[in-house]
Structure formats: C-alpha cells, structure tokens
Amino acid sequence: SLGILAAIPCKKDFSAVFKDMLFEGYKSGLTVDIKPVDPESYEHWVHAQGKERRIITILGQAITARQIAAVASVCADQGLNIDFITRLTGRISLQHPQSRPRASIQFSVSGTPKQIGAMRGRFMEISRETGVDISFHVDNIYQKNRKLVVFDMDSTLIQSEVIVELAKMAGAGPRAEQITRAAMQGEMDFKESFRQRVALLKGLTQSDLDRILQTLPLTEGAQLVTATLKRLGYKLGILSGGFTFVGDYLKETLGFDYMYANELDMEGKVVTGRVRGGIVDGEKKAALLREIAQKENLSIEQTIAVGDGANDLPMISIAGLGVAFNAKPVVRKKAASAISTTGLDGLLYLMGIHEREIRESNSGSGR
Numbered sequence: 001s002l003g004i005l006a007a008i009p010c011k012k013d014f015s016a017v018f019k020d021m022l023f024e025g026y027k028s029g030l031t032v033d034i035k036p037v038d039p040e041s042y043e044h045w046v047h048a049q050g051k052e053r054r055i056i057t058i059l060g061q062a063i064t065a066r067q068i069a070a071v072a073s074v075c076a077d078q079g080l081n082i083d084f085i086t087r088l089t090g091r092i093s094l095q096h097p098q099s100r101p102r103a104s105i106q107f108s109v110s111g112t113p114k115q116i117g118a119m120r121g122r123f124m125e126i127s128r129e130t131g132v133d134i135s136f137h138v139d140n141i142y143q144k145n146r147k148l149v150v151f152d153m154d155s156t157l158i159q160s161e162v163i164v165e166l167a168k169m170a171g172a173g174p175r176a177e178q179i180t181r182a183a184m185q186g187e188m189d190f191k192e193s194f195r196q197r198v199a200l201l202k203g204l205t206q207s208d209l210d211r212i213l214q215t216l217p218l219t220e221g222a223q224l225v226t227a228t229l230k231r232l233g234y235k236l237g238i239l240s241g242g243f244t245f246v247g248d249y250l251k252e253t254l255g256f257d258y259m260y261a262n263e264l265d266m267e268g269k270v271v272t273g274r275v276r277g278g279i280v281d282g283e284k285k286a287a288l289l290r291e292i293a294q295k296e297n298l299s300i301e302q303t304i305a306v307g308d309g310a311n312d313l314p315m316i317s318i319a320g321l322g323v324a325f326n327a328k329p330v331v332r333k334k335a336a337s338a339i340s341t342t343g344l345d346g347l348l349y350l351m352g353i354h355e356r357e358i359r360e361s362n363s364g365s366g367r
Contacts, residue, residue, distance in 0.1 A: 005037065053139040054080070056107040057350050060132035060341045062092075063103040070126045071134060075109055078119050084108040089355045100220070102342055104349035108139065120336065127338075135323075135337035135350055142301040142320050143352065149229055150289055150315065152307030153240035153247060153261065155184075156325050157254075157344070159217040162246050163197050169208050172200040186310030186330045190241060190281040194262070202273030206266070213249050221343025224362070226254045228348060231361040237292055239285040241311050260288050286314035306347060307331070323347060 008017055018034055025032035058071060068085075075082055088104040113119045123134040154161045167176030176197050183193035229236060237258035238247050247261040265274040278284070285307075293303050305312070305319035308327045316322030316335055324335035325344065332338050339346040348358055 078113040080109040080111040149304040150237040184309035204271040206269035221345030282311035282314040
C-alpha cells in the first residue's frame with residue numbers, strides 16, 4: 001500500500017477529484033481509499049513531528065493479539081501515539097514448524113510517557129504474564145547508526161560459568177557456585193568474589209584448561225548474531241570478568257575485534273590460585289567500553305552492551321543500547337531492554353534488523 005497526502009486547491013471541486021481518482025484506480029486494478037483531512041488534524045501531525053519518539057519491541061517464540069493489545073493499552077495509558085507497527089520476523093510455517101521459532105514486532109511511538117517508571121513496570125508484568133520480552137528505548141539518530149557491540153562472556157556468549165566448571169575439576173564446585181551466585185546478583189563485591197574463586201583453582205594444570213575449551217557450550221544464536229553483525233560492518237568486543245584463555249579462543253572462533261578479561265597466574269603449567277594484573281570488574285568494563293568507542297571514533301551512544309550479571313550493569317547503563325540477556329533479577333529490573341525468550345540472536349531484532357536482512361547477510365555463510 002502507498003499513502004499520499006495531497007493538498008487540493010480550494011477552487012477545485014473535491015467530488016470531481018474524488019471521482020477521477022477512483023476511476024483511474026479502477027483502470028489500473030488498484031483499490032483507492034480517500035479520506036479528507038481537516039486543517040486541525042493536519043496541524044496536529046505537524047506538531048507531532050517534534051515529539052519524543054521511542055521504539056518498543058516485542059520478542060518471543062510466538063506473539064498473539066492479546067500481547068499486542070496489552071502493549072498498545074500501556075501506550076494509550078501513558079499518552080503515547082502508535083505511529084507504526086512493523087513485523088521484523090517472517091511467517092512461521094505450519095507444515096514445517098521450527099523447534100525454536102522467532103517472532104518480533106516493533107512499535108514506533110511518539111509522545112512523552114506520563115510515568116516512565118510505571119510504564120517499564122507494566123511492561124515487565126506483561127512479560128511475566130504472557131511469556132514475551134518487551135523492550136523500549138529512545139528512537140534517535142543513533143538507532144540505525146550504532147557500530148560497536150560488546151558482550152559479556154560467561155552465561156552470555158557461552159552457557160556456562162567457566163570458573164565454576166574449573167572449580168568442579170578442583171573439587172570445589174559447590175563453593176564456587178555459591179560465591180558466583182552472590183556476585184552475579186550483586187550481593188558480594190565482584191573483585192573479592194573473584195579472588196576467592198580463583199584461589200579454589202590452585203593446582204589445576206594447563207591440560208585442565210584445554211579440556212574446558214573442548215567442551216565449551218556456545219549460547220544459542222551466538223554464531224548467528226556475531227556473523228550477521230560482522231557482515232553488516234559492526235565492531236565486536238568481549239568484556240569479561242572471566243579468563244583470557246577462554247576469551248582468546250572465542251575471539252578467534254567468532255571473529256571478535258576486541259577482548260578483555262582476567263589472566264590466570266601460572267607457574268610452569270600449573271595454576272597458582274592467583275590472578276595476574278588487575279581484575280576486570282563492572283567499572284572496568286564500562287571504562288573499557290568508553291576506551292574502545294573512543295579508539296573507533298564513536299560516541300558512547302553508538303554502542304551496544306549485552307550481559308547477564310550485576311557486574312555488567314555499569315556498561316549496560318552507559319551504552320546507547322543496553323541489553324540484559326537471560327539476566328539475574330537485579331539486572332533485568334534496571335535494564336530497559338532484555339532478552340529471555342530467545343537465543344542471543346534476539347539482539348538483532350532489538351536493533352531493528354529484519355529477518356530478511358539477517359538471511360541476506362548470511363546467504364553465503366553456511367550457517
């Protein structure tokens with residue numbers, strides 16, 4: 001369909017114009033719908049151009065009319081006008097259903113929310129009640145001009161916490177899990193928790209570290225999202241509170257441009273139980289994000305940060321688009337955008353990338 005707003009001179013007979021347009025449409029095999037626009041409505045459109053704009057994205061394995069209606073109701077309650085609704089994903093085959101389908105719809109809304117905190121809270125309620133992710137962020141010049149995406153590593157790019165898996169090899173798995181859980185939920189200082197967990201690894205060997213890499217479980221969608229973003233010209237980085245030996249492996253395997261993590265101290269081929277150099281905590285991640293952006297001549301608004309733990313909040317909060325992925329409650333509550341119903345490739349839809357664009361960018365990749 002195509003919409004055209006036309007000004008008809010006052011001297012013209014509108015009914016004659018209306019008749020001629022219907023006739024020309026009929027000859028061309030087109031359906032023409034004509035609606036008069038009064039001066040007041042037109043002025044309303046003109047003034048709406050300067051209003052704040054936001055993008056609201058619904059993401060899940062399936063989206064129903066009930067979920068769309070619930071989001072639209074919140075928009076109405078907050079005094080927002082829905083200007084466009086765009087479907088980002090294709091139709092799902094009924095004859096050949098996918099094991100993990102994707103469905104995403106994007107609302108473009110204008111206006112200033114009456115209570116943005118209440119709006120976020122209501123979206124979280126709808127998300128819990130109906131099983132979809134609902135994210136929203138400001139629509140500005142950077143929406144389609146972001147160029148740097150950084151990811152946390154453990155429980156984001158990969159499905160495990162490597163430090164816990166190593167601790168299991170050392171016979172200290174339960175203790176490492178307990179400390180990790182407290183750190184990721186923000187209940188314990190990250191640096192102190194990290195030192196305690198690294199101490200549990202004393203005595204492990206290089207062969208133990210190599211074994212971890214052989215069974216490293218990539219998160220669903222990790223290969224697709226990184227391959228797509230690379231082909232679209234994005235710079236990619238890993239900012240991890242984990243270990244460099246894992247980060248280096250993922251950097252080479254998935255094609256990352258940057259990688260920062262913690263280095264295990266080794267004597268010969270044996271882990272000493274200490275970390276070499278400074279510890280990459282939450283504040284360090286935020287500083288590294290700023291540093292990489294500056295190196296790439298980008299503003300911080302042109303960056304995207306994705307993570308799951310409390311130590312990811314600093315970088316998530318300063319990035320142009322901050323995304324909580326399968327996140328702990330404390331992180332999900334504070335992040336405006338979240339993914340929990342799909343794989344990591346759900347990020348592409350939050351960025352406004354259409355499924356057809358994803359297919360086109362990977363048409364020769366073999367993925």
